[in-house]
Amino acid sequence: MDFTIFTLILLAVVVIYLASGIKIVPQAELQVVERLGRYHRTLHGGLNFIIPVVDRVRSKFGTQEQVIDIPVQKVITRDNVSIVIDGLVFLRVNNAEHATYEILDLKHAIAQLAQTTLRSEIGKMDLDDTLSSRDTLNATLMIALDNASGGWGAKVTRVEISDISVPEAVQHAMELQLRAERERRATETEAEGLKNATIAKAEGDRQKAFKEAEAIERTADAKRYEQIQLAQGQQEAIVMLAQAMQSxxxxxxxxxxxxxxxxxxxxxxxxxxxxxxxxxxxxxxxxxxxxxxxxxxxxxxxxxxxxxxxx
Structure with missing residues (x-):
């Protein structure tokens, strides 16, 4: 009786031991396995086997694209304007071993690196360039973050600056500047239109004067031709009369x-x-x-x- 109980207990322990060696990893997940404290291998999606007690799962990473929020921070542009900026970083883990052993906290490191890179890049740009060149800023950030995260087993796929806020006084000054620029363009457009109208009128007057002069010239030519014909007719009549008087x-x-x-x-x-x-x-x-x-x-x-x- 005691032997039977011992056998059952031993069998249960063996079953539990063997069952603990079976690892079913979900799709789109990576698990890092250590053997006696050292990296052994990475488990991918599906059925995997490990040695209980000897092997243990150290960390788990999803292979799906992840979003890291860049904390809101104040930065100063090259023309000494303080602005508030935040953004998003999209990345994907492609090497679980490096993500486990090369960096302590991957997401926190990416967020901090994005903040420092933002301060550095915006410090090289004026306020107008910062507001109008988001695509350029996004591309610069993505290159810098991707180069750094490559050694951490991650791939940065996209960076988006979600919001740039300027102080109210600066925003008011920008609105005044924009209004003045629009008024200047409107004035220039109106002046250009008046100039073109004046040029067109002068050209029309010139063409009219030219046509009138041409008409007067043609009328004078016609009158001159008529007088010449009349004079020739009178001359011929006088010649004929003189001939008749002689005869x-x-x-x-x-x-x-x-x-x-x-x-x-x-x-x-x-x-x-x-x-x-x-x-x-x-x-x-x-x-x-x-x-x-x-x-x-x-x-x-x-x-x-x-x-x-x-x-």
């Missing part, structure tokens, strides 16, 4: 008589019935009629002679 001495008297008759026709056509027209020189009128008759007679004789010659 017939009575041609001038014929023309004068023709004009006088035309004038008398106008007087005769007057509506006044109570007027008696007496020529100033009746003998000249009679002489003009005689000359006209002689010219017509000569013209008839010349025509008859020409017809007879033709026959």
């Amino acid at each position: 017939n001495p009575n041609a001038a008297e014929f023309l004068l008589a023709k004009d006088r008759i035309k004038a008398w026709e106008g007087i005769a056509a007057s509506d006044s019935a109570n007027k008696v027209v007496i020529p100033y020189e009746a003998t000249e009128l009679v002489g003009a009629l005689s000359v006209l008759q002689g010219v017509l007679t000569q013209a008839g004789i010349a025509s008859g002679t020409s017809s007879g010659a033709t026959k």
